[in-house]
Amino acid sequence: MASVTASSVKFSSVSSLIKQNQVSNLKKASLSFTGNAFQSRRLPVRRFHVACAAKPETVNKVVDIVRKQLALPDDRAVNGESKFSVLGADSLDTVEIVMGLEEEFGICVEEESAQSISTVQEAADLIEELLEKK
Amino acid sequence: MASTVKYVRVSPNSASLEEARRRVFDFFKTACRSIPTIMEIYNIDDVVTPTQLRSIVASEIRKNSHISNPKVIDMLLFKGTEELNNIVEHSKQRHHILGQYVLGRPEITPDSATKEQGSEYLKNFFRSNYF
Numbered sequence: 001m002a003s004v005t006a007s008s009v010k011f012s013s014v015s016s017l018i019k020q021n022q023v024s025n026l027k028k029a030s031l032s033f034t035g036n037a038f039q040s041r042r043l044p045v046r047r048f049h050v051a052c053a054a055k056p057e058t059v060n061k062v063v064d065i066v067r068k069q070l071a072l073p074d075d076r077a078v079n080g081e082s083k084f085s086v087l088g089a090d091s092l093d094t095v096e097i098v099m100g101l102e103e104e105f106g107i108c109v110e111e112e113s114a115q116s117i118s119t120v121q122e123a124a125d126l127i128e129e130l131l132e133k134k
Numbered sequence: 135m136a137s138t139v140k141y142v143r144v145s146p147n148s149a150s151l152e153e154a155r156r157r158v159f160d161f162f163k164t165a166c167r168s169i170p171t172i173m174e175i176y177n178i179d180d181v182v183t184p185t186q187l188r189s190i191v192a193s194e195i196r197k198n199s200h201i202s203n204p205k206v207i208d209m210l211l212f213k214g215t216e217e218l219n220n221i222v223e224h225s226k227q228r229h230h231i232l233g234q235y236v237l238g239r240p241e242i243t244p245d246s247a248t249k250e251q252g253s254e255y256l257k258n259f260f261r262s263n264y265f
Binding site: 068069091092093095096099100102103111 | 155158159160162163166167184185188189192195196199
């Protein structure tokens with residue numbers, strides 16, 4: 001899953017940045033980049049909700065904030081797909097991370113969207129969505 | 135005027151632990167969102183950062199995390215909201231905020247203030263009344 005994300009993000013930075021067409025570009029890109037193992041898999045339905053995959057620097061900023069909040073040692077790998085609960089965050093930590101992201105990016109996360117965040121990637125996607133709407 | 139905090143009418147009782155949980159998170163979010171106001175009112179920008187204040191609030195909430203009775207949680211939330219209102223409407227002063235929440239926390243003020251050369255007895259004495 002992580003490799004699909006990475007390859008699709010790389011392709012989006014290379015291709016033209018037309019927002020409307022970005023979804024279709026990504027779909028084409030990820031299917032052509034995937035190896036034999038993924039051939040039979042369809043993209044998960046979740047992708048259709050998100051307008052575009054989060055930019056790498058957004059994901060990196062989220063990872064930084066998570067790392068600082070949970071006081072993780074540097075050798076603990078945090079990538080897009082790490083769930084907060086796996087990294088040792090309880091629910092209050094998750095809310096605190098969301099607050100930290102709110103402050104960092106200057107956005108306002110509503111109640112329902114905040115409840116559904118469980119991985120780093122989802123947080124980054126939500127941030128991208130909110131930044132676009134502003 | 136200074137209220138980013140809405141004056142919430144405290145609804146009777148949380149029906150369940152889950153609702154009390156949600157209220158705790160709402161309170162935490164309200165507190166975090168009023169942190170910039172607090173920093174400006176009391177001019178504590180040079181002493182703490184918003185991130186540190188956030189973790190202070192979180193640790194205060196975590197101190198009571200073992201409670202499972204929704205009514206007790208409601209009471210604690212009420213006291214917390216009252217305290218937050220007092221702080222936001224400038225009823226307190228800078229030394230209250232600093233003394234109650236900022237100083238004495240090892241991660242924020244490093245232990246250079248404590249006297250290292252004292253004896254073990256003295257260190258225990260400074261820490262608490264009972265040892």
